[in-house]
Amino acid sequence: MADEFRLASSNIDHDGRLPRQYMGEGQGAKKNISPPVEWYNVPDGTKTLALIVQDIDAPEPSAPIVPYIIWVVVNIPPTLKKLPEGFSGKAEQMGGEYAGIKEGVNDMKKTGWEAPVLPSHGHRIEFKLYALDDELRLGNKVTKDKVLDAIEGHVLGEAVLIAHF
Template identity: 75%
Template sequence: MANASDEFRLASSGIDHEGRLPRKYTGEGQGAKKDISPPLEWYNVPNGTKTLALVAEDIDAPDPDGPLVPWTVWVVINIPPTLKGLPEGFSGKQEEMGGDYANIKEGNNDFKVPGWRCPTMPSTGHRFEFKLYALDNEIDLGHKVTKEKLLEAIDGHVLGEAVLVAIY
């Protein structure tokens, strides 16, 4: 039985001690302090992991026609398991950062644009779920990466999942 310190987990130094996502990570930030992707750190990646993939969603997004439908704000694939996290403001900067970051690919969010995009909220209290998947093989989703394509491709290849929920 693994104890808590051994479990595959996801954390963020950017989320405050109350579990809140600060404004600068959303569309409500000001100027350059707006739509910055939050820093993420992970621990205890499962043995045998070849690549990591991340999906971040607003799980309290209301659908005008009825039930809550998760709204995808970030999809990231091809994260080398040797990395310990993604720095603040990583979205859109892979090529500048180079090295282990260079082959990471950002997929399209539900705004149909690649990268991190956190909407301006009509109300507060939305939960944002960050889910990191440890995968046993590399995945090639072609040119256009989406959450749906990712989830289909990783079926049967997930060695572990780490989840972090922040409240906005």
């Protein structure tokens, strides 16, 4: 267990709740900020990491479940240990190891982190980090479906974090 590939966020409270500033319900500048995520024990042989964040209870917990894509991030160097709070949209200006990271298109048809205003609370937000044995070359428009197709046969490990909103 101690050396298991895992994902965490210091800003998800002890009850597993994702604070409002990360969702569409926040206020002003404290709204739709990408939360900090950190990972541990990346599998040996990992060349890149990919992250997909989705509301796995969309559109309504009682209706047919169609996961809602909030954030897609690819080509995260395995030497990095985290993405800081507010990272979305800042890879280029952060430079260094962050410069090659690419954000994909979410279900709001925008690039980067974009969480909807939910019709009700009680939704599970799934953060899934994939350790891959190869770089992803997905062109200009990165989507969840393109990522899932491209990683087939290249996944060395998966780490999942579930938060509630």
